[in-house]
Amino acid sequence: MSTATDTIESLVKQEYKYGFVTDVESESTPPGLSEETIRHISAKKKEPTWLTDWRIKAFRYWQTMTEPTWQFVKYPKIDFQDISYFSQPKPPANAPKSLDEVDPKLLETYEKLGIPLREHAKLAGVAVDAIFDSVSVGTTYREDLAKKGIIFCSFSEAVQEHPDLVKKYLGSVVPYTDNYYAALNSAVFTDGSFCYIPKGVRCPMELSTYFRINAAKSGQFERTLIVADDGASVSYLEGCTAPMRDENQLHAAVVELVALESSEIKYSTVQNWYPGDENGKGGIYNFVTKRGLCKGRNSRITWTQVETGSAITWKYPSCILLGDGSKGEFYSVAVVNNYQQADTGTKMIHIGKNTKSTIVSKGISAGHGQNSYRGLVEIRKSAENARNFSQCDSMLIGAKCGAHTFPYIEVKNTSSRVEHEASTSKIGEDQIFYCNSRGLETQDAVNMIVNGFCKEVFKELPMEFAVEAQKLLGVSLEGSVG
């Protein structure tokens, strides 16, 4: 783990030198959303006209839309005019000056998650001096990537440096007309990541390592676009196990993945946004649109997610299986405790021939949490010989939580095979007592049982995060029993 730490540390310093996150403006716009606000944002970011126009089109379309109401989550009405759509990062004056000024409980959590001490300062928002080594590992990584022709930068940077690529693919998987929050995001997105892997190139490292600390600056309306050209492959991890706080309550990101012929994209998410307090007050609303297009033949997209945070998680990372022989996979663990709510799942749209999809969803509910799985398996007429396997398991801890399943299966081609399995289980008192009687503490017993439950999903995560994910589950379920 120490090599990873050194890497992150130097990358963090690196970020200041290279201006990885280019969002450094000196003013923030007053709350409110209008065409003017959007033009203002676009101008500040020095965006080309085509992008400004795209944003405006999206905004106008958004104005014609009504908020969806079919979701199984409840929240007070959001006032979109009461949000500041462009604000600068926390000014140094307000930031803690050292770890001594940081809430000790927060530091305790970092310890429990196994996050190395050196990262605590950055994660807690302590202003870090930009002093760095002359030969940092970060530079080496970025050079490695550049040598292979891999483009990996902020979205804003990509708009400036690689406008053709962005223009070609932006909105091709999630058009701004797709849904209410995607339209909003398209109009006001701040920043995110852009990644392009050229033909035949396997990205030599987990893009996860690169991103861990950067998550601290995640914007409210993130936009990410990843394109893998023919025969390329990449594994990308977003998010951070450390609990992240933000003044902004609404997070509506859009992630688009495009996989061309015989390429592979693995996108992993570990999300632990502030979930609100034990009484359900506060907490982030995580309303995300994520979709992957398996455009080329024999392409493959895998989504893996561990969602333990946010007051409300609402997302359906999906795959459009257009290319013949393409494969889509979705592995998910979603935890809700206290008063958290989740309405999450996936859509697998089979269009090409001989396409395959696999869905493994593990929902854990504790406290007063409400966890819903919503999945769609759509086999279109053209999808000859399609195969799907779905497994949707729910675990209930305690008697006050809920688990709900909304599976949708639409089959228009009879040569397909669709399998769906579902189970619901409880952690029984007897099981806990059995573990106690063998010397194990109740919390350890719960963690053990829950981890056993999530095994199938954890083994799909990038290795370094599988360990953290287990710890994260333990921390998220603290106090859920007894």
Add this chain to the structure above:
Amino acid sequence: MSKQPILEIENLHAGVENKQILKGFSLTINAGEVHALMGLNGSGKSTLAAILAGRDGYEVTQGSVKYYGKDLLELDPEERAREGLFLAFQYPVEIPGVNSTYFLKASLNEIRKHQGLPELDAIDFLTLVKEKMKLLELNEDLLKRSVNSGFSGGEKKRAEIFQMAVLEPKLAILDETDSGLDIDALKTVSTGVNKLRRPDSAQLVITHYQRLLNYIVPDFVHVMADGRIIKSGDKSLALELESKGYDWLIKHT
């Protein structure tokens, strides 16, 4: 040096929801001894086992339970286990998804940690496990499965004894280990239990039928009725019970 008894139960009164089940139960168990506790359903045998293991839901209204001189009832169930108390359940519960070997290793290491012993790593643990499996003539693939998941009744009982072999408790309480077992399984389990006898540990064998005691030969036999021991003796008492029946014994005590 007079050795302290492992277990001293004195005049224990306990019940559940205002119903008294144990009504003045007393028993002393010393190191190296095997005690059999026999009684009909409803005599309070299972309640006693549950209270000794620390199960919730029972109220002790009078009396005391000392374990190596310490107040046992003050300890949480996991603390009792770490102090060397082991209950072989009558109906072992299933824990799907949790690998048996992983579970047992975690358990052993918690106990070792508590007793100031170094924890075993995976390799040392597996060596220990293989040794014990041979001792008990058990099938190795039991280890690969989740705790008690999909085990037959007999396999569950054998697994309990296997855990006992690995954890090496000071006091093992076997709660109706023979229930649901055919004669062959009974013999295998009994052989295992016998092999685990040590001069510094003790066993409390709770059973309904005398048959088990042909294989696990006790030093002391106690007959329980209406929440307390009505008669104690040696192994011949079990035979007397079998030929004359509980009713006769209750009448003549």
